[in-house]
Amino acid sequence: MSNLKKAGIIALILSLFLKFSGFLREGIIAKQFGASAETDGYIIAFSVITLFVLMTSEGFNSVFLPLFIKNKQEDEEGSLRNANALLNIVLVIILAFSSIIYFMVPYLIPLVFNVFQEMHPETEVIAIRLSQFFVLFLFMITVNGMLESYLQAYRSFIPAQVSRIFGTLTGAFFALAFSNIWGIDSLAYGFVTGIFLGIVVQVVYLKKYGFKWMPVFSLEKEFRITFLSLFLPAILSAVLGQINVTVDRIFASNTIEGAVTYLNNASLIVSIPNAILGTTIIAIVFTLLSENVKVKAKFQETVLLGLQMSAVLLLPLTAGLAILGKSVIGFIFERGAFTSADTINTYLALLFYLPLIVTQGLQIIVLKALYAKGKTKLIFKLSFVTITSNMISNYFLAKWLGYLGPALSSSIIAVIFLVLTSKIMYKDFDEGEAQKFFRSAGKLILPTAIMAVVVTVTNYFSVRYINSYIILIILNGITGIIVYFVALKFFSPAAFAKLMTLLPLKRFKK
Template sequence: MSFLFLFYIEVGFVSLKKTALWLGLLAIVVKFSGFLRESIIAKEFGASHYTDGYLLAFSFITLVIAMISGGFNNVFLPMYVKNRKDEPEQTEHNANAIMNLTVLLFLVISFVGWLLAPYFVPLIYGKMTLETAKIAISVTRFFFLFMSAIALNGILDSYLQGRRIFVPSQISKLSATLMGAIFALLFSDQWGINSLAYGFIFGTVLGILVQLFFLWRKDWRWTPALKVEKEFQRAFLVLLIPSLLNSVVGQINMFVNKSFAASTIPGAVTYLNNASLITSIPHTIYGTTIAVIIFTLLSEQVDEQKKFQNTFFMGMQVSLLTLAPIAAGLLLVGQEAISFIFERGKFTAHDTYNTYLALLYYLPTIVTQGLQYIVSKSMYARGKTKVVFRISVTTIALNALLNWLFVGPFGYPGLALTGSFVSIYYLVVSTVFVYKDFEKKEATRLIGLIGRVLIVTAFMVIPLYLLKEFTPISSLYSLWQLVIIVPLGVLFYVAGLFFFYKEGFNQLLNLLKRKARAQGR
């Protein structure tokens, strides 16, 4: 999606902000459909070796999706769009050949993965229980049979973006997520945890058909080409290798985390997954709405140092002002939120508490990942992609080391703590690189911002904590606690901004007005 924003800026597409905001809303719908799926999983299977095994197997799906939607598409899409303007027929031929070759490659990967899954799954995930290993191997083998379909689904997304068609790709993602949930709800008695996998693949195939239909309407035609023009092929491969490497760094860290989690207690992978899902919601919403506007401004002002610095500071300011209170609020009502979302059927109060333990250690990532969005995009805007890659690669070693150090004394929550430490490290190092090109006073300005936001957040948290501790509110049903505490938290936080940080208060108001104007275009 980041390339998409830059592409719009380059071609002068006047409704960039409006389009990006609509795409953001669709992305949020997809994200919340994931919540629905996880809620149904919790109801039908609880937190057990079934859910752990499924989540371990699903990691291979997320790896392929990251490689295609990140590594592959970030290279394929710009080349396809650029060359299609000058040589439409030759470009379509090259694109078809690349798609066909990629699908054929994944057919080979599918067969090898299906054949060797009983060997590499235990090797990657280490000390799984026998029950978890059985589920993980079985579901992994099934998923590998359809890896080429998953790859094709991602490639078609590139074609659609290249033709400025965006809704079908979001429908495709929604289809895969929702079908997994629906199949689990309808067929879990007959197929058990496998119903999730069957539903996901069914939804993926349905998504492919939707994307093909819309492409066909735009006069796209498939050809059985396998030969790529040498110049196009050379340029594609030169860019593809570093892009793929960059796209899998996060997935490698995920595999390491799940490997350690599988060796702790039954349900640990599920607890970490559910906690991570909750903490990812705020910065996902932020990254697909408000941050879209900020990134656009950064890209437009890359050659104007003063404006760039001010916009970067505004991005950090808005990130802290919007995400810090959410993290603090989840500290107070995280357990109630988990209870309301997951605690039903086979997901017990004990599972809720175990998930909350992981959530507590994940809380810093809500803020750090939101800030990292601004920091990384500012580096991308200035062409420092190699610096971003070098920093991200170092997180692999740090992640593995900290997992090894923390899993003993902390158990599975220590893996969440590792995630927070790695996120903080990534943010601090990246920010240092950004501020090397800024005036020295900008660093002081940022430190002052952090101090003010801490004061305002404390103004919100302290009265809410006292309310929970010294009134009967904590004995209410989880939903009613959320209904009372969340609006009060918003009121206290806005009041704190008004009294202690009026600049931030006005900045949020201005950004909301900017967003409203963008939606009205």
């Protein structure tokens, strides 16, 4: 088994553990605080800081990784100097920015979130307080995200997963142990503690790969010009999803109490598949794309493989969540202050968010291909149009559907954005490349439909006799997996074979 494949498998296992840890944290939040104004305030503050996390872990990575790999192949010593200078410059800027924005938060939060109607007073107070706290540690959060990009350049994907696990687990632990003392603030304290531990882990691994910090601030002219020309478009496209989520929460916060929590919990579940793919398969695909950008045939082959694997995994997951979503939500959140009524409200939001599973999974591959080609300016223009369109559609749909309107808006905009970016990507490909994907994706519809019908039937009867959410999920989930794999092997043997290559079966047999 290749080292890259081993790393991918380990990273996949860790990403699954990361999502389990995330749901442990969310379950504790639901139990301790429920769907309340207090929880809404924390989610709003955390969504703001998430923008900066995405800027460094996704936006920075999308530009830095191809440049660093290219320079490293030509001049390793020079590439290390550029990498250090870039790290130092960004951190100085972040320090200056955070010292200013800290004092602006009390004015910015009300300005942004009270555009159409005032949010709950308690929500506003908590959102301001926790946003200011996160801003104080923006320096650490930025370092953590940038180090992930540097490690990926060395084909090291595991430390980033460990770092993320620290951030999630410490948040859950602090909420469980100290919520009686610090309340909702305990989550923020735990998150920052985990960020610090994650930085320590990533620094240790970087040293192992020979990366040395240098107190330099001078970038080579070509590197500087190329990076700056691509950076801002990459930042906007990286935070596009989070900006749209924040827009959703702005409009939702003006509907009913707990609306932000419903949308947040639903979007968290919808994000599971792509969070796992993004940190394993897609991270590896992007590394390969950056390495093979000049080899057209290999580049196209890698893109096709990424799209096919995303479709093979995400189509059945979407269908499965549509059927079992209520049980999944109930198992994760329904306890303590989070009631069965909250579960139903969250499930309704989940149904409107479901198209995002497939569209965002495919979108990541398309964007990574465009980043590797350096076409960030086009992405920038499309991202700006997408954000504007989402705000307009939110305004009308929120009036029509209440808190469900923003969820529907996000799904519609995601489909439009995927279509536009895919057209741009395939313009540079050989004729017929798009048809290859559509043919392979079409063969997945029947296996997915068969699985959906079987799981719907088994779920209908099992709900009548089983009251445990976890047993329902396991019973129907295993049934769905078995049926899908059998149907996939029968109706799309090529897709089944590719899926099997991800599993280290031969290794275990030895």
